[in-house]
Amino acid sequence: MNTFFITGTDTDVGKTVATCQLLRGFAAHGLRAVAMKPVASGCTTVDGELVNADVEAHRAAGNVPVPDELASPYRFAPPISPHLAAREAGITVSLDHLAACAAQLQTLTDVLLIEGAGGWHAPLTDEADMQVLAQRLNAPVILVVGMRLGCLNHALLSANAVAAAGLPLAGWIANRIDPNMDRYADNLDWLKRYLPAPMLGEIAHTPDAAGGTLDTPAVAQLIA
Ligand SMILES: Nc1ncnc2c1ncn2[C@@H]1O[C@H](COP(=O)(O)OP(=O)(O)OP(=O)(O)O)[C@@H](O)[C@H]1O
Numbered sequence: 001m002n003t004f005f006i007t008g009t010d011t012d013v014g015k016t017v018a019t020c021q022l023l024r025g026f027a028a029h030g031l032r033a034v035a036m037k038p039v040a041s042g043c044t045t046v047d048g049e050l051v052n053a054d055v056e057a058h059r060a061a062g063n064v065p066v067p068d069e070l071a072s073p074y075r076f077a078p079p080i081s082p083h084l085a086a087r088e089a090g091i092t093v094s095l096d097h098l099a100a101c102a103a104q105l106q107t108l109t110d111v112l113l114i115e116g117a118g119g120w121h122a123p124l125t126d127e128a129d130m131q132v133l134a135q136r137l138n139a140p141v142i143l144v145v146g147m148r149l150g151c152l153n154h155a156l157l158s159a160n161a162v163a164a165a166g167l168p169l170a171g172w173i174a175n176r177i178d179p180n181m182d183r184y185a186d187n188l189d190w191l192k193r194y195l196p197a198p199m200l201g202e203i204a205h206t207p208d209a210a211g212g213t214l215d216t217p218a219v220a221q222l223i224a
C-alpha cells in the first residue's frame with residue numbers, strides 16, 4: 001500500500017493535474033490507484049449536490065470506483081480557504097474522520113493520493129492546517145511546483161516546511177503553468193540542485209493537462 005500527500009507551492013499550481021497524471025502513471029504499472037480530496041472548496045451545485053472539479057477529475061483518472069463520502073468527505077461552495085468555508089457552513093472538519101476515510105480507501109486500492117487544498121499551510125480549521133493533516137496521515141509528500149516567477153522561493157519554503165514537519169519529501173513535479181516563464185531551464189536546474197528530493201517529472205503546458213500520464217523511472221521508483 002502506497003499513500004502520498006500531494007501538496008503544491010500554492011493554490012492553482014496544478015496539484016489536480018499532477019494527481020491525475022500520477023494516477024494514470026501508477027495504473028500503467030498494473031496498480032489500483034485512486035485519489036482523495038479531504039476538503040474541497042469552490043464546489044458548484046448540480047442537481048442539488050455539491051460537485052467539485054478536482055474530485056471529478058480524480059474519478060476520471062482513477063481506476064477503482066470509490067464512494068464519494070470517502071473520496072471527498074467535506075465539500076463547500078465558496079472558493080475560499082477551507083477553514084472559512086467550513087466555519088460559514090457551521091461544520092468542523094474532523095481530522096479523525098479524514099484519517100478514517102483514508103484508512104477505508106486504503107483497503108480498496110494499491111496507491112492512494114491525497115490532494116491537499118491550496119498550499120502546505122492552508123488552514124483546515126482554526127487549529128489545524130494541511131501540514132497537520134499530512135502528519136496525521138503520516139504520508140510521504142509529493143510537491144507540485146507551479147513553474148512561474150516566484151516558484152523558487154515557494155518551492156524551498158514548502159520543502160523546508162515538509163522536512164520540519166518530520167515527513168519525507170518523496171519527490172517533486174515541475175508543472176508548466178506559465179508557458180512563457182523566462183529562463184525555464186535555468187529555474188528547473190536550480191530546483192533540481194536545491195530541492196532535497198528527486199524530480200518525478202515535468203508536465204508540459206497543454207490544454208488537457210489533467211488527461212495526461214506521468215510515468216517516469218522516478219515515478220516507478222516510488223512504488224518499487
Ligand atoms: N500543465 C498545465 N497545462 C495547462 N493548464 C494547466 C496545467 N496545470 C494546471 N493547469 C490549469 O491551471 C488551473 C489550476 O490547475 P489545478 O486545478 O490542477 O490546480 P490545483 O493546485 O489543483 O488547485 P487547487 O488548489 O484549487 O486544488 C486549471 O485550470 C488547470 O487546467
Ligand SMILES: C[C@H](N)[C@H](N)CCCCCC(=O)O
Pocket residue numbers: 011012040041042078079080081082117118119121122123
Ligand atoms: C478555492 C481554491 N481553489 C482552493 N480549493 C482553496 C485554496 C485555499 C488557499 C488558502 C490560503 O490563502 O493559503
Ligand SMILES: [Mg+2]
Pocket residue numbers: 015016017054115
Ligand atoms: Mg486541485
